[in-house]
Amino acid sequence: EEKKMALAFDEFGRPFIILKEQEQKSRLRGLDAQKANISAGKAVARILRTSLGPKGMDKILQSPDGDVTIYIQPGSHNDNVDHNFHILGAYSAPDALDELAAVQVDGSVPNMQRLVSAEGVFCNAIYDSYPQTNDGATILEQMDVDNQIAKLMVELSRSQDYEIGDGTTGVVVLAGALLEQAERLLEHGIHPIRVAEGYEMASRIAVEHLVHVAQKFDFDETNIEPLVQTCMTTLSSKIVNRCKRSLAEIAVKAVLAVADLERKDVNLDLIKVEGKVGGKLEDTELIYGIVVDKDMSHPQMPKQIENAKIAILTCPFEPPKPKTKHKVDIDTVEKFQTLRQQEQNYFDDMVQKCKDIGATLVICQWGFDDEANHLLMHRNLPAVRWVGGVELELIAIATGGRIVPRFQELTPEKLGKAGLVREKSFGTTKDRILYIERCANSRAVTIFIRGVAKGIPSGIRLVLAFDDALGNKMMIEETKRSLHDALCVARNLIHNNSIVYGGGSAEISCSIAVEAAADRYPGVEQYAIRAFADALDSIPMALAENSGLQPIETLSAVKSQQIKENNPWCGIDCNDVGTNDMREQNVFETLIGKQQQVLLATQVVKMILKIDDVISPLDY
Ligand code: ADP
Incomplete structure (x- = not known):
């Protein structure tokens, strides 16, 4: 049965699934169709299973x-x-x-x-x-899945990502386990629709039970530690684990900076996550404002401007060059110098105009020549050149300034305002970056990620051994994804501060509750409900297995501990901390995230169970 499907890799090493049946048979009906679909779904889940949890593979x-x-x-x-x-x-x-x-x-x-x-x-x-990630949504994104069911699983992970931002691996692993259990029931002759119905009932029991084991999670602006701890849990299963403390703090501060705590509302769009290769991941920082990957046009210009008033120009900042310059007859030194003087005077006037209206910094889309640059330095008007259109817009929005397309239109009202503009250089590199902070018009914050430099001892170095630039860039991408998860977790908690404990403890507790409830159902559904309970167990089992623990033994020990001590917080001690009380370990997830996992996984599996006719492309 399993042999019908193979995991293969394309020339880029991306995994994809070959369904061998489709090579020969063009149409599957009834039970055959459901079994083939289940196999496809299980195959996807199997790929992700090994990357679940803090010891998941990267x-x-x-x-x-x-x-x-x-x-x-x-x-x-x-x-x-x-x-x-x-x-x-x-x-x-x-x-x-x-x-x-x-x-x-x-x-x-x-x-x-x-x-x-x-x-x-x-x-x-x-x-x-x-x-190069252990993020479920990303792995699936990269896979070239050429199978409708496998695509559904990809969708599943994406939905979880979209709605919650975390738990993208777990949701697929749970769906895979539900499919595996369903397969067993179908083999025993239970109709797929009965299985789907039983799963539906079980999922409601589980979602309801989660509310009972959930706890309120207290935090306020003066005590952000609980929030930081939660984000750390999310980051601990990521490659950026090494910096989880500082990244978690950054995520929480960023979210609080843009949050409306009264309305329990967080607009994540106001948080920009930027990355630049070079430097250390530890140098990642939170900026209350925006960053522009540019520097002052002259090294002797001030590196720091307080209460900056910024002229934002999309027109050239230089004297108009005569279009037919080469035809101008410059036959004497005098003529040449006169022309030069005129140009200089003209530019001097432009500089004066900027100063007159109160500008203390000019940011231009265009460049200006060395002479103009020198003059700007002398007249003490700092300037930044070659700034892209998108960045100019961002600067304008953040500083409350207006983009000025024609120099004559420059007025005091159009200047952007920022409490602090500073140029920062990075270590020995020539890289310099402009920070525009305490902006007038925006609560926008920026998280600025640094990549991993060559020679930084970390687990990542293996990957960087040959192509540091590539590795760094990917590290930044991976960090962006991980930060996104952490930001979502913080946002979700502000939105709704109920949490459940992780390490599989919530799943085990639900499994016990669902199992107990099965007895109340006299019909065939009870088998599906029990199967659902078994599927929930697959999460702690995967966590145990990925941590090198004996899955079945570990699960049954923890489960009986939960029952004996009436403690729903016992889970898998993945990191060998010495206790499996997840409250003590501070490992938890949001209630809505966990509920969403159960709901989404159930929904997709029900959908797969109801498809009983598969037509392969051969038919067309
Ligand atoms: P997902 O993409 O689903 O979030 P992760 O690979 O991040 O997948 O793993 C999340 C799972 O790992 C959750 O079940 C969570 O409770 C568990 N987990 C995270 N950290 C720990 C830990 N320190 N000890 C035990 N379990 C943990």
Whole structure:
């Protein structure tokens, strides 16, 4: 049955699914159709299962012959790079490669890594740029899924991302488990519609039960620590884990800066997340304003302007050049100097006009020559040149200024205002960036992400070994995604401050409740309801498995602990902290996020169960 489907990789190393049936058979009906669909959905879920949780695997590596695909993750994200990688799971990887002893670089093949185990066994792996993430929505996004059901699963993850922003892996893993259980029931002759109905009832029980195990989560503007802790939980399962504390603080402060706490409303559009390659991830910062990737036009211009009044120009900031300049007869030195003087005077007037209306900074879409630049410096009018149209618009909105398309139209009212404009340079690099802060007209904040520089010891370095620029850029992209999740979590909590505990504890508690409820249903549905309870267990099982724990033993121990101690907060101790009370571990998720996972997963699985006619493209 499983053999009908294969996971394959295209020339870019992106995984895709081949449904072998479709090669031969063009149409499937009834139970065959449902079983084929279930298989497709399960295959997608299986790919994501290994990346669930704090020990979830980060990357997919592929060997040159395309055979050995190894998922690896930076071990404990600490500083000891080379010994930090262990292979957690593999598709047909040599068994002996359980523990990775070293990563060698083979310079003869681009992107080639040689993974060496403690026993000296090695295999080659070409690292691949996709999907360099453990974010469920992203992995699925990158997959070339050519199957309607698999696409539905991708949609599922996207919906969770869209509505909640977190839990995108978990929702797919849960749907996969529901499908697996459904398959079992269908084999026992239970009709798909009965299964769908039973699932529906069970999901309502679970969603309701979540409310009972939920707690209110208290925070206010003076005590943001609880919010920070929550965002840290989200970030702890991401590649940026190393900086989770500072990134979580940034996310919370950003959200609070744009939040309307009275109306419990947060407009995430006001938070711009920008990234620039170079520097350390630790240098990522929150700016109460905007950043522009430009510098002052002259190195001797002031690096800091307080209470800046900004002229924003889309017209050239220079004397008009005669269009037929080359035909102007400059036959004497005197004539040349007169012309030059005229030009200088003209520009001097322009500068004076800016100063007269009160501008202390000019930001231009166009450039100006060295001479003009020198003059600006001398007349003490700082300027920034070659600023893109989009950035100009952003500056205008934030500073409450107006874009001026013709120099004559410059008036005091059109100047933008910012409490502080400063140019910041980064370490030894020549990179300089303009910060426009405490802007007049906007609560907009910017999170400015720095990439990982070469030689920074971190788990990520393996990926950066060959192409730092590429690795850095991806690191920034990954950080953006992770921050997005953290921002969403903070927003969700401001919106609704109920939480449930993580580490699979909420799922286990729901599983117990749903199982107990099944007895109340005399009909066939009770089997589907029990199956739903079993599917909920797959989340803690996946968390345990990904952390190297025995899944079944761990689950049953935690479950009986929950029942015995009447404690719904027991979950999987993924990081071997020493307690599985998730309250003590501070591992929690939002109630609405968890409810949404259950609802969405159920909805998609019901949909899949109701499709009983599959026509492959061969028919057309
Ligand atoms: P998703 O994309 O679904 O958010 P993640 O890979 O972020 O997937 O994993 C989230 C799961 O990991 C949740 O079930 C969460 O409760 C669990 N989790 C996160 N951190 C911990 C931790 N420190 N200990 C145990 N479980 C954790």
